[in-house]
Each structure stands twice: as structure tokens, then as C-alpha cells.
Amino acid sequence: MSNWIEVGHVNDIPKLGARVVKSARGDIAVFRTADDEIFAIVDECPHSGGPLSQGIVHGKAVACPLHNWNIDLETGDVLDPDHGCTRVIQVAVTDGLIRIFVEAEATGTNG
Helix, strand or coil: CEEEEEEEEHHHCCCCEEEEECCCCCCEEEEECCCCCEEEEECCCCCCCCCHHHCEEECCEEECCCCCCEEECCCCEECCCCCCECCEECEEEECCEEEEEEECCCCCCCC
């Protein structure tokens, strides 16, 4: 089960900035580049869990505020010379409204 959620308008996020969206599966960082492109990734650096939403956006990447690991916002891959990746969240922008695709938390019963 999954769903799209609205997270605001492009202009709600400053250029080269980010906003955090809370979800049942953890925080999601939504970024705006200098060219007004919008990206979303899990708000956790694969190196030591730093909050990527507090990092510096440059081009289509963000630098983790803890140890300066650079994460590609399109792929979630850590850029050389470091290695790793974080999960990319699907984004749709329509008439300036940002929506992200968030997987619903699984439910089940025992017995």
C-alpha cells in the first residue's frame, strides 16, 4: 500500500534549501536546487546518520553536515571518493505543488 502526500509549494522551500517531512517510516528531506528542481531523499546520511536536510545543497547534490559526504539528489548515491547510498523518494510537482510518494506502514494481525 502506498500514497502520495502534499508537502507544500516550491516557493515554500528556499533555493538551495530543504524541508523535513515526517512519515511513519522516518524523516524525508525535500530539497530545492538553484534551478528550482525538487528532490526528496531519506533524511539520513548513510555514513553516520547525519541529517541531510541540514546540509549544503550544491548543484544536484547535498553535503552532509557531519562529515561532508556528498549525496547525489537524483540517485541517492554517495559521490566519490566515499561510497554508499540513501533511498530516493519519488517527487511530483504540478502547478508548483510538491507531492512525494510515501509507502504506507504495513499492518497485519497475529493469530
